[in-house]
Amino acid sequence: MKKFIYYIPLFLFISCIEDDSVPLVNDNETILSKFLEDKTFLNNQVIACAASDSGTMDINNIYFYPEAGASDFRLYQSWADDEKDFSSYQFVPLNSEPVFQGALRVFKLRSDCKWTVVIYEKEDKTEISTPIRMKLSFQPTIWSTDLTVDQSSPLMPHFSWFTLSEENNAIFFQVLSTEDLALLSGTYTEDNHFQYYKLNNVVLNVTPGEPPGLISGETYIFTVMDVSIDNWVNHVIMSPFTAE
Structure with a gap:
């Protein structure tokens, strides 16, 4: 078993490339409940979570998985105690x-809000994420590179990591990517370990198609997000390794 602890520039994980324009909104779209009045919408559909930034301490990073065919990505924020009160959510022009x-x-997002939701349009329906509890001010995300990689099975590395808090953890999200951060596999497990590419303990798979085999001697990056029940990321582990 080999334990790799490397340090890589974590800013690589946070892209600064603007790709889509800020949606144009009318006055009746600035409040989420008004925006949804004449729409068919689905709750708890968008896969999303949030973490504090690795480099800029007052930034919240709200990550989401854009399904094929999704468009018009929007973010809403709320300061209310009730996360289900859509009349309290305000549109964020980002x-x-x-x-x-x-x-x-x-x-x-720079904000001291209590909750956020991500929404988008897909197949003439508005899909909404589960509300995300924002914890930057009192429980910032820990970023590290401490990962154990067991390569006793050739080109099928087994990754394991420590759980920061069993009480706060609900699920782990893993991404195996190339060195230039092209995603090869995206999986969720309830266990603090994953083997590429075995699905025996995977509870949700967002891998696009069949992932490629690894190439001996090539460098890859493995990323883990430790996500709480309210979709805040407690811990991010991001570490490179060389396939054997």
Whole structure:
């Protein structure tokens, strides 16, 4: 078993490339409940979570998975205690930016709000994420590179990591990517380990198609997000390794 602890520039994970324009909104679209009045909408559909930024301490990064065919990405924020009260959510005029070369997207938000939701349009319906509890002010995300990589099975590395808090953890999101952050696999597990590419403990798979085999001697990057029940990311581990 080999333990790799490398340090890589974590800013690579946070793209600064603007890709889509800020949606134009009318007055009746600035409040989420008004925006939804004449729409068919689905709750708890958009996969999303939030983390504090690795480099800029007052930035919230709201990550989401854009399904094929999704468009008109929007972010709403609320200061209310009741996360289900859509009349309290206000539109945030921000662009989303690509992460992992567009496999995920992120909104970068400066705000002390209590809740956020991500919404988008897909197949004539408005899809909404589960509300995300924003915890930057009292529980900022920890970023590290501490990852154990067992390569006893050739080109099928087994990754494991420590759980920051069993009480706060609900699920782990893993991404295996190339060195230039092209996503090869995206998976969710309830366990603090994952083997590429075995799905025996995977509870949700967002891998686009069949992932490629790894190439011996090539460098890859493995990223893990430790996500809480309210969709705040407690811990991000991001570490490169060389396939064997």
